[in-house]
Amino acid sequence: MTVPANPRAKAPRPKTRIQREKQDVILDAALNVFSLHGFRGATIDQIAEAAGMSKPNLLYYFGSKGEIHRQLLTSMLDLWLDPLRELDSDGDPMPEIRSYIRRKLEMARDFPRESRLFANEMLQGAPHAIDVLEGELKQLVGDKAQVLESWMQQGKIARTDPYHLIFSIWATTQHYADFDVQVRAVLGKDRGGEGRFEDAARYLEHLFMDGLLPRG
Amino acid sequence: MTVPANPRAKAPRPKTRIQREKQDVILDAALNVFSLHGFRGATIDQIAEAAGMSKPNLLYYFGSKGEIHRQLLTSMLDLWLDPLRELDSDGDPMPEIRSYIRRKLEMARDFPRESRLFANEMLQGAPHAIDVLEGELKQLVGDKAQVLESWMQQGKIARTDPYHLIFSIWATTQHYADFDVQVRAVLGKDRGGEGRFEDAARYLEHLFMDGLLPRG
DNA sequence: CAGAAATTTGACCAGTTGGAAAAAATGTTA
């Protein structure tokens, strides 16, 4: 019984150059399609065409549509949580929060497709990511909420709900990726250009910082 | 040549009782399915089953899948803009903004499916709603942004970017509908119950009001 | 370069999809 040619078979034969290259191309193409149409709305043919190859050829590298989606989703979830992980309990509270917001907004600017992939998954009830949400994510947010709370107790930031604070940072920053069409349409030609992210950064800093300055 | 039975045919024969009832049932079922799977991900069979009828029977009331979606989207867009329309330039600035936020949050709570339908449309680049975005919506937001700006000039609210202020209200409130799974997962059993909307209301009021109090 | 391994292609398949057509059943009204 010879080892099957399919690179995803058991015996983990080292990947060839072509395998690495093509898999990257496929994942990139799939990210385009999935982020735009969601899992069910995306077709293998679409992804294959975007990747510049035939459908059977694509399926030579990834055994199924679900497999591509899974890989995309897990690597994205990891990337997505990085900014929050970096929130440092030993740092200065206000600058820490400020740069968390900045990092999240940069993610929305630099990885809009990943943001939309995530949003699609959420809209569908997170069928593939619910375990991560209830496990890793819940844990991480719980930890950081405690950090925020300790800052509040020390009077370093205003007293507020740490969970909803995190939600509102997520919501406001990801909005610029997920609802990009709307943002552009409303701002129009004049203000909808690349400068919109800097405007958003300025605005959000103002919004959160003034709301969080310790009072009294 | 007799008038065709199909209720969508030209000669606008008055709708029967059954037509009104069934169309409502279909639209409700379609809202469930479209909001969960997006346009491409939804199937007529799914909608028909959710509506408790056969596919050809459903197609007797709506000529095509796209027709249902169009109708759903237009009536939703109208509902969706209502709260902003009500923002009254003659009212007291702070209470006006406060109740705008409250109304938007109530919409997220009471019409989560509509919110998700809208979000799906945005994620896909608004293929069916782009005209509304660039027309009615842009106009409306432009008007209200001017109202906000006049309030700023009168020193009634803090100086900030009125467009991004509106965006951030949209983002934070709709988040509780669109990312509901995530919100629940993170808050857990104890805090993820029905009370989460009141918590959110309190938090958002705090966030925006303190950020908007006139300084000086 | 020869042979082996890896890659690509074309033909194919069974299940699903949106939708059409006509017959059958049901409802409405004179």
Add this chain to the structure above:
DNA sequence: TAACATTTTTTCCAACTGGTCAAATTTCTG
């Protein structure tokens, strides 16, 4: 209740879907 209009069901179809398979081609390695 008979005639008519409306509604529902049954049957069907062509296009599309995710995926398989063997053959042909290309790339790698000794």
